[in-house]
Amino acid sequence: MMFKGVRQLCLGLVCTLGATQLLAEAPTRAPKMVVGWLESVQLLPADMRIKAKLDTGAKTSSLHAKNIEYFKKDGKTWVRFDFTDTNLDTKKKETHRLEGPLTREVVIKRHGAKNITRPVVAMNFCLYHQVYRTEFSLANRSKFNYSVLLGRSFLSKVALVDSSEIFLSRPACEGNNFIQDALE
Numbered sequence: 001m002m003f004k005g006v007r008q009l010c011l012g013l014v015c016t017l018g019a020t021q022l023l024a025e026a027p028t029r030a031p032k033m034v035v036g037w038l039e040s041v042q043l044l045p046a047d048m049r050i051k052a053k054l055d056t057g058a059k060t061s062s063l064h065a066k067n068i069e070y071f072k073k074d075g076k077t078w079v080r081f082d083f084t085d086t087n088l089d090t091k092k093k094e095t096h097r098l099e100g101p102l103t104r105e106v107v108i109k110r111h112g113a114k115n116i117t118r119p120v121v122a123m124n125f126c127l128y129h130q131v132y133r134t135e136f137s138l139a140n141r142s143k144f145n146y147s148v149l150l151g152r153s154f155l156s157k158v159a160l161v162d163s164s165e166i167f168l169s170r171p172a173c174e175g176n177n178f179i180q181d182a183l184e
Helices: 002-025 152-158
Strands: 033-043 048-055 061-064 066-073 076-086 093-108 116-127 130-139 148-151 159-166 179-181
Touching (some): 066 093, 076 116, 130 152
Antiparallel strands (some): 116 130
């Protein structure tokens, strides 16, 4: 009986030592900021602070766009579009003509309707104290409450979303020239 107890103790000790070694060898993750399901971001280069919905259920981030035009710049395809939203600082609705490099196109499959192809562009924006560059699919979001949606592909790299909170941060990126890539 005594032998059985010692054997179990040794196995437990070996297991503990093995788990400690595994934890020590595990890759470390960069700390992530905690944000609410609704935050204010500064859309660059429009230089306007707007509300953004942080949606872990959406894979790709999305940006409201009208009058979408494709064009060539330095031999590459770019997209130009109109973005309209209310500037949180001035409380006025503003429209900005923005452009960004086309990174890809996505096909949206709709049940009982034709598929839609949307352009995806890489855009810069400020969240809290950091400028990020991520991909946004361009869509007419005028029927939605928020013109900017930050999706899971972006959020998984930089943030944890607390669904019980809103506006935990305020964009403040003046003088910050470092752009963190968070592309898909």
